[in-house]
Amino acid sequence: MPKRYYAFFTLPTAIAFAISFVIPFIFGIYLSFTKFTTVTDSEWVGFQNYVRAFADDRNFINAGIFTIKFAVVSVILINVMAFTLAYLLTRKIQGRNILRTVFFMPNLIGGIVLGYVWLLLINGILVNFGVDITYDPRYGFWGLVVVTNWQMAGYMMVIYIAAILAIPTEILEAAKIDGANAWQALSRITIPLMMPAFTICTFLTVSNSFKLFDQNLSLTAGAPGRQTAMLALDIFYTFYGQNGYEGVGQAKAVMFFLFVSAVVLLQLRVTRSRETEI
Amino acid sequence: METTNRSRNTILTVALSALAILYLIPLFLVLMNSFKGRFFISDAPFALPDSKTWVGLQNYISGIAKTGLPLAFGYSLFITVFSVAAIVFFTSMTAWCITRVRSRVSSAFYYLLVFSMIVPFQMVMFTMSKVANVLHLDNPVGIIVLYLGFGAGLSVFIFSGFIKSIPLEIEEAATIDGCNPIQTFFLVVFPILRPIYITVSILNTMWIWNDYLLPYLVIGSNYRTIPIAVQYLQGGYGSKDMGAMMAMLVLAIIPIVIFYLFSQKYIIEGVVAGAIKG
Numbered sequence: 001m002p003k004r005y006y007a008f009f010t011l012p013t014a015i016a017f018a019i020s021f022v023i024p025f026i027f028g029i030y031l032s033f034t035k036f037t038t039v040t041d042s043e044w045v046g047f048q049n050y051v052r053a054f055a056d057d058r059n060f061i062n063a064g065i066f067t068i069k070f071a072v073v074s075v076i077l078i079n080v081m082a083f084t085l086a087y088l089l090t091r092k093i094q095g096r097n098i099l100r101t102v103f104f105m106p107n108l109i110g111g112i113v114l115g116y117v118w119l120l121l122i123n124g125i126l127v128n129f130g131v132d133i134t135y136d137p138r139y140g141f142w143g144l145v146v147v148t149n150w151q152m153a154g155y156m157m158v159i160y161i162a163a164i165l166a167i168p169t170e171i172l173e174a175a176k177i178d179g180a181n182a183w184q185a186l187s188r189i190t191i192p193l194m195m196p197a198f199t200i201c202t203f204l205t206v207s208n209s210f211k212l213f214d215q216n217l218s219l220t221a222g223a224p225g226r227q228t229a230m231l232a233l234d235i236f237y238t239f240y241g242q243n244g245y246e247g248v249g250q251a252k253a254v255m256f257f258l259f260v261s262a263v264v265l266l267q268l269r270v271t272r273s274r275e276t277e278i
Numbered sequence: 279m280e281t282t283n284r285s286r287n288t289i290l291t292v293a294l295s296a297l298a299i300l301y302l303i304p305l306f307l308v309l310m311n312s313f314k315g316r317f318f319i320s321d322a323p324f325a326l327p328d329s330k331t332w333v334g335l336q337n338y339i340s341g342i343a344k345t346g347l348p349l350a351f352g353y354s355l356f357i358t359v360f361s362v363a364a365i366v367f368f369t370s371m372t373a374w375c376i377t378r379v380r381s382r383v384s385s386a387f388y389y390l391l392v393f394s395m396i397v398p399f400q401m402v403m404f405t406m407s408k409v410a411n412v413l414h415l416d417n418p419v420g421i422i423v424l425y426l427g428f429g430a431g432l433s434v435f436i437f438s439g440f441i442k443s444i445p446l447e448i449e450e451a452a453t454i455d456g457c458n459p460i461q462t463f464f465l466v467v468f469p470i471l472r473p474i475y476i477t478v479s480i481l482n483t484m485w486i487w488n489d490y491l492l493p494y495l496v497i498g499s500n501y502r503t504i505p506i507a508v509q510y511l512q513g514g515y516g517s518k519d520m521g522a523m524m525a526m527l528v529l530a531i532i533p534i535v536i537f538y539l540f541s542q543k544y545i546i547e548g549v550v551a552g553a554i555k556g
Contacts, residue, residue: 001379005459009375012368013430014387019413020427021394024405031405039408085294093291101542102298108538108545110488112505113530116512116523117304120311124323150301155549162550200553211398214490218509235400236491250404257401264396 032250037243049251059226060252063234064259070141070230071209074148078205079198081153086160087186100161104154111151115218118147122219133220140220140228147215152208156201163197164190199271206267210260231256305531312337312528316521333521338529341511341522347529350507357418357493357503358486361425366478369430373437374467378449388438395431399491407495416496424496425486433478436552440474441467473551480541480548487534504530 032049036042053060085103089096106114122143123132133139167190175185213232216222222229222237229237235256238249310327311319318331325331342348376384406424410416415423444467452462490505498506508530511523538545 001375001459006375006379008460009371009463010387013372013426013434016368016423016426017391017394017430018427019409019415020406020424021397021402021430022390024402024409025394025397027405027409028402039405088290088294091287091290093287093294095291095295099294099298100546101539102301104546105535105538106301108484108488108534109531110490110505112488112490112509113527116508116527117308117531120319120323120524121304121307123320124307127321127323150304158546158549159553162554197553204553207396213399214488214505217490218512232398232400236403239404246404253398253400253404257397260398261396 028250029254031247032254035247037246045247049247050255052248053252053255056248059229059234059238060231062227063229063231066137066141066228067210067212067230070144070212071206074145074152074209075202075205077145078149078152078156079201081149082156082201083160085153085157086164087190089157090161090164100154100158103157106151107155109151111212111214112218114147114151115215118143118150119219122146134223137224137227140223143219144212144215144228144230147219148209148212151215152205156205159197159201160194163194167193195271195275199268199275202267202271203264207260207264210263231259308524308527308531312521312524314521314524316519319520319524337521337525340519341525341529344519344522345507345511345526346502347504347507347526350502350504351533353418353501354487354503357421357425358483360419361422361429361486362479362482364422364426365429365433365482366475368426369433369478370437370468370471370475371463372430373434374441374463376434377438377441378446388434391431391434393431394428395435399428403491403495410496416500418497418501421493421496424492425482428492429482429485432552433482436478436481437471437474440471444470473547476544477548477551480545481552484545 031039031042033044033046034042035045035048089100089103093099109117119133122139126132126135126139131139133143171189171193172185175189180188211232212230213236216228216230216233217236220228222233226234226237231252235249235252238245238252242249307323311323313333313335314327314331314337315333316337318325318327376388407416410420410424414420448470449462449466452466457465488505489503490509493501493503494506494509502510508523508526511526512518
């Protein structure tokens with residue numbers, strides 16, 4: 001391809017990408033080392049913001065612990081549930097298409113709307129005990145787990161179903177002839193051959209759980225206090241809710257980015273190494 | 279053997295159907311409460327509406343008056359349709375160019391795009407909204423540029439993965455027949471990519487339609503999309519109108535459900551194809 005065509009094909013995307021990502025990203029790293037309120041008044045302060053993110057209050061640490069706990073619990077639950085549904089819904093069951101349709105649907109509804117839908121149900125149950133979801137951070141925690149499970153399990157189920165259907169039936173038939181029972185076929189053949197699907201599903205659930213924001217905002221908004229605010233929401237509050245903390249918010253955002261990248265890369269390395277080829 | 283299998287499948291069908299109903303309960307609960315008076319919702323969400331609590335469409339009328347939801351629907355639709363169109367059009371061109379031209383610049387650009395997928399939005403939210411402000415992108419047209427930039431990572435990634443599998447000979451034949459790269463792309467590559475256009479469109483539609491934080495920060499004070507309108511109802515403390523909230527949740531969900539029922543096949547195929555390439 002002659003060089004003069006490069007610009008035609010890449011420039012629109014490149015410009016938009018520079019405006020929305022590259023420039024803000026570099027600018028964001030710079031600002032995390034400065035004190036600012038309106039960007040034009042930024043003043044170099046070195047690592048002060050990074051220190052203040054931990055030293056001024058415990059919000060960031062608490063949010064980090066809450067996020068990790070949440071991510072561990074929901075990644076496991078979502079994938080176990082999604083895989084179970086996929087396994088059952090690839091058998092000869094009546095109405096399985098309708099069932100798949102129902103389980104997938106919540107995924108299309110946005111996090112803000114979903115949060116309020118569930119808030120009605122959860123508070124409706126808790127009102128019998130004279131409290132609501134903001135009474136105890138544990139309620140918010142499990143509320144968030146339930147909501148994200150309800151939302152994401154169907155999506156992962158669809159990916160697992162595709163992976164199960166892609167396994168050649170001859171292999172399973174051969175195993176059956178050799179005397180393998182259902183459990184052996186599942187654990188020795190189906191699951192090992194589905195490792196790429198596990199890689200992608202854990203990738204999606206890990207990164208979605210760590211970055212969760214909308215559901216957190218609508219379901220608990222961090223209440224009580226900021227005890228149920230996850231990292232993304234904590235950073236949002238630091239930026240827009242605390243005067244004079246813009247630099248700290250940006251420093252938190254940089255650390256959040258580094259943390260999420262490290263977790264995601266580690267996860268990819270671990271699950272990729274378990275993939276097998278036929 | 280056959281009969282035990284069949285009866286086992288019947289039990290499974292019943293159990294899974296029960297789970298499916300459980301899945302839908304939160305949505306029915308919201309629908310039911312949207313017809314009840316605003317003070318009869320929080321305390322007894324599970325009670326069916328009766329002659330005392332039934333208010334007909336009053337919640338819908340007051341909710342629309344408070345949030346301007348029809349206008350929000352218009353903004354959401356406009357932004358989603360044109361952003362998705364821009365994304366699939368420009369990123370497919372970019373993906374083709376950087377996949378076919380093997381150079382250091384093109385692979386650096388590719389990896390930068392892939393890298394942007396892991397970066398949490400909070401990392402760039404503040405600086406990006408400042409940049410958008412300076413460049414006058416803080417309106418429903420300008421935001422399309424931002425979505426093109428943020429959507430470029432995943433979309434180029436998926437397109438590239440597919441383009442790699444297209445035999446180079448097809449394009450070489452077109453070149454020999456006298457096509458320049460622009461003609462080759464639009465007359466030869468574009469038709470082959472058709473199924474991937476559907477995949478990329480669906481993944482981006484699901485994201486942009488439900489996106490809250492980006493439009494909230496960039497255009498939220500002047501133009502409300504649906505998630506912003508719903509969150510807006512949450513409003514100040516104590517003033518929350520539960521009736522209007524229920525009605526708006528119903529109105530926010532209905533278009534999604536209708537869209538889903540009509541294009542279910544493409545949506546599920548899109549999710550699977552996106553996951554496999556991802």
